[in-house]
Amino acid sequence: MSNIYYSQTHEYVRVDGNIGYVGITDYAQHALGNIVYVDMPEVDDDVTAGEEFGAVESVKAASDLISPVSGAVVEINEHLIDNPRLVNENAMENWIIKVELSDKSELDELLDEAAYKALCESESAH
Amino acid sequence: MTHRYFPHTPEDIKVMLERCNLATLDDLYSDVPDNLKLNRNYDLPSEMSETEVRNFFKKLADKNVSELTCFAGAGYYDHYSPSVIPALLSRSEFLTAYTPYQPEISQGTLQYIFEYQSMMASLTGMEVSNASMYDGSTATAEAMMMAVAHARKRNRVLVSATVNPAVRKVIDTYAHYHNVVVDTIAEDNGTTSRADLEAKIGEGNVAGVIVASPNFYGILEDYTGIADLCHANKALLIMNCVASALGAIKTPGEWGADIAVGDAQSLGMSLSYGGPYLGYMCCTKALIRKMPGRIVGATTDENGRRVFVLTLQAREQHIRRDKATSNICSNQGLMALYATMYLSLLGNKGLREINEVSHSGAEYLVNGLTSTGKMRLKYPDRPYLNEFVIEVDGGDVDKFIADGIKQGILPGVKIAPDEILIAVTELQSRSDMDALIMLAKNTFAPNLTPSRHE
Amino acid sequence: MNREYYGKLIFELSREGRKGYKLPKHAVEGSLSDIPSTLMRESAPQLPEVDEPTLVRHYTNLSTNNFGVDTGFYPLGSCTMKYNPKINEEVAAMPAMQKLHPYQPEATVQGALEAYHTLQAALAEIGGMSEFTLNPFAGAHGELTGLMVIRAYHESRGDAKRTKVIVPDSAHGTNPASAAVAGLKVVEVKSLPDGTIDVDALRPLLDDTVAAVMMTNPNTVGIFESRIPEIAQMAHDAGALMYYDGANLNPMVGVARPGDMGFDVMHINLHKTFSTPHGGGGPGSGPVGVRKGLEKFLPNPRVIKRDDGSFALTTNDDALGSISVTLGNFAVEMKALSYILSLGNEGLKNVGPLATLNANYIKSSLNHVYKLPIDRICKHEFVFDGLADKSTGVTTLDVAKRLLDYGYHAPTIYFPLLFHESLMIEPTETESKETLDEFISVMAKIAHEASATPEVVKTAPHNTPISRPDDTAAALNQIVTYADLTQNA
DSSP, X not given: OOSEEEOXXXXXXXXXXXXXXXXXXXXXXXXXXXXXXXXXXXXXXXXXXXXXXXXXXXXXOEEEEEXXXXXXXXXXXXXXXXXXXXXXXXXXXSOSEEEEESOGGGGGGSBOHHHHHHHHHHHHTO | OOOTTOOOOHHHHHHHHHHTTOSSGGGGGTTSOGGGBOOXXXXXXXXXXXXXXXXXXXXXXXXXXXXXXXXXXXXXOOOOOOTHHHHHHTOHHHHTOOSOOSGGGBHHHHXXXXXXXXXXXXHHTOSEEOSOBSOHHHHHHHHHHHHHHHHSSOOEEEEETTSOHHHHHHHHHHHHHHTOEEEEEOEETTEEOHHHHXXXXXXXXXXXXXXXXXXXXXXXXXXXXXXXXXXHTTOEEEEEEOGGGGGTBOOHHHHTOSEEEEEOTTTTOOOGGGOSOOEEEEEOGGGGGGOOSOEEEEEEBTTOOXXXXXXXXXXXXXXXXXXXXXXXXXXXXXXXXXXXXXXXXXXXXXXXXXXXXXXXXXXXXHHHHHTTSSEEESSTTSOBSSEEEEEEXXXXXXXXXXXXXXXXXXXXXXXXXXXEEEEOOTTSOHHHHHHHHHHHHHHHHHHHSHHHHO | OOHHHHTSOGGGGOOXXXXXXXXXXXXXXXXXXXXXXXXXXSSOOOOOOOOHHHHHHHXXXXXXXXXXXXXXXXXXXXXXXXXXXXXXXXXXXXXXXXXXXXXXOGGGBHHHHHHHHHHHHHHHHHHTOSXXXXXXXXXXXXXXXXXXXXXXXXXXXXXXXXXXXXXXXXXXXXXXXXXXXXXXXXXXXXXOTTSSBOXXXXXXXXXXXXXXXXXXXXXXXXXXXXXXXXXXXXXXXXXXXXXXXXXXXXXXXXXXXXXXXXXXXXXXXXXXXXXXXXXXXXXXXOOEEEOXXXXXXXXXXXXXXXXXXXXXXXXXXXXXOXXXXXXXXXXXXXXXXXXXXXXXXXXXXXXXXXXXXXXXXXXXXXXXXXXXXXXXXXXXXXEEESBSOGGGOOOHHHHHHHHHHTTOOOOEESOSTTSTTEEEEOOOTTOOHHHHHHHHHHHHHHHHHHHHOHHHHHTOXXXXXXXXXXXXXXXXXXXXXXXXXXXXX
């Protein structure tokens, strides 16, 4: 079973023990185009599943980041401050925040890879 | 139906309606319920010719008392206005363009905004500037909201009692609706009380501190250490400055401020009974994404040419909607062009010269007015630039002003029954100042020796 | 014209020792030496040093890189780019108006106050409102002021629960942004496929937490909301007020009034409906009107007419507060008054119908080559959803850029958000049939090019002073001052 889970709003969380690495999917980065800014929370902030924790901006659009999980932010990806395009280059590698998960049962509400793939296919069909 | 602004002939209308498969102009409104239609003329005057419009305004203008020698300031100053500026502003490529959304045909606007940003950033000693704001008061209120957005969880802002009270009212209004708590830092003999600032910032929850330079009384305050105090408490320092004064006085950047705001009317703009003026906002580069309003940046086009574009637009209302940094969308475009031309013509030396003669003129006037014996400088041990508060012992400021107007002089702005705020710029000649001193003598002279007559 | 040289940055035309000013002779020797040096600036500002002729050449050349309403047709949707009459500029610049200090005693500014009062009363008649404040500096500032009026009204009744404002998903971006600044939470209500508000979706949202319903009519797709009386009734029954975003007032001028539609508070963009020039983004003016009973909540200061016929500035405690120090962009207000007087009754009643005729004429002439998602009579503007032929890969952005090549300003693009390829066209009443015919033939030609030579359209513009700029680099590099530029060089 994979340790990566997906949300309907195109964020992922890669789980490693009690830690979740949250970012946006390759599909999402592609839809946004050239990313010029990632608005991130601060370390020690709490994020809540289903709620906004930041935003990614391209030149002419901005997309809210919705956290797939709840917990405290233990680290933000500081590389993205100077080089937000890393998300375009490799979205899965370049996570945005690292969260200490407060409720792992939330993962059950998320999509697995197959379900997420199906979601993307149905969205691109429009 | 033809009016000189409407090109439509009856034949045009007929042909155009046919294209739309409609018979009459009323058919264009078949979707508007009849009971919502006005079905009458407005209760307004009949169409006027240009001559009639001109006469209408001439009649109104004649009811004003204008062309006064202006010693009034309180934020808005009568400065020399180079005639070349209105001539260039009236070029319709500048005047009748919209916001530069299409950079390929808007380089004129975009480039002057870039020049404006460069000049304002340098004038304030800050790293970046936006494309301008409505006026100084709303710019200050926006800075307050910016500080609160930056602080995220803190919503208290401290405002010095020496900030212009008219600006303070606007700050208070925005704060009330935007859920910001505003506390006043007490005044200490015309300046911001350091002790009170330390006490109030120590209470916590402070997102920003707002001070002014020159302050409302025209005083140049010593803000040494204030920026460190703010930053130690994670608060932003916001400094409201008269733009023209920044040609000489220590800048917000040099004081260590995070945001510089204020009115730039003092850069030669006509007083125009309150507007249009120009608000400015500059800040550190770290805060650029929190800054409201438009920002122009340099880049290259497909042929590698240096060009200018609106940038960081994803902060703005048309993209972020309710999460935007502000609801602002217009700037004061044409007034930003005014400021750009003014600063180019005057340069560093001209601005300095204006401050020098204004300051020396103010000193001359203070000496003359206080020599009457009935007028006192309210804050004698505080340094001022070109504006100062005069206290009139038992005097009637209203009468002083009324007497002045009879002689073609606007002596200043009344700020208390016995206090008047007086400003001097490069436009008031020595004889203008002597006339004001004479006026003071005449208005208050009977009071000089009341006992002999009673 | 020498854009290459005179079009450089003004800093690059600067030479040490030049100057462009001469101050009046001053008998008092100027000096700042008595002020403590700790209070003076340490380094001089980096300002150019230029002579007057060079400055004039520079800005004249720069202006030729611009496009204004006087240059050509400017069908920018929702912006009402009508002709800006020149008499307006002349009267607004009268010295006896222009040289007034905002703190002059009331008795010395009676003409200015009368002009303000005359314009506010005229706007009240046109809007069907009781009184207007002219103090807001722009449309968005007017929205904010209007929402503050609404909050002040609810507060005065002790009704603190009302913290939400309902906004259609087709609304202008300023609406939700203004609501957020005014401390209100935005609730979006969906539009129906015909572009009008979904009344059935609105109904359940109207509870005792709603402060206002904020709408524009006609809406942003140019369709008149015929069910507006019913919507107003529902909102009022729920205790909410109705806010009218005046950005789309132009087609209603002479025909119908927001006050009669049931709106309680509205703003008007003088720089749209009343022909004051946009100035490359300002100064604008966004007067706010209220129905009877709400006047006392208008911002301080207010201008009133006394019984003796004189005019006075007043403040009152019920007011929402102050949103400006002064009476707004006064000179802009004078231009709008001049326009209203120039048109008079006879002219004003034709503004809406002729603007609406022009929009429908373009729509009916191009709906075979551009996709018309809502096929109804429109008002002053309408929206195409890009080209009818979707197989070419040519986008709305490409069409917009190609229009620049043919000497037109582009329409508003990618707004409203209801359609992927929105192309929003607003012609205004001051355009002739010949201008529209030319525009229509160019639009048709571009549609043809999109199939025949798509690369030409996709790489447009070709005939403008510059080609497409690299927006991504601009956002990443953030070169926003001349100092940044020289450091990066």
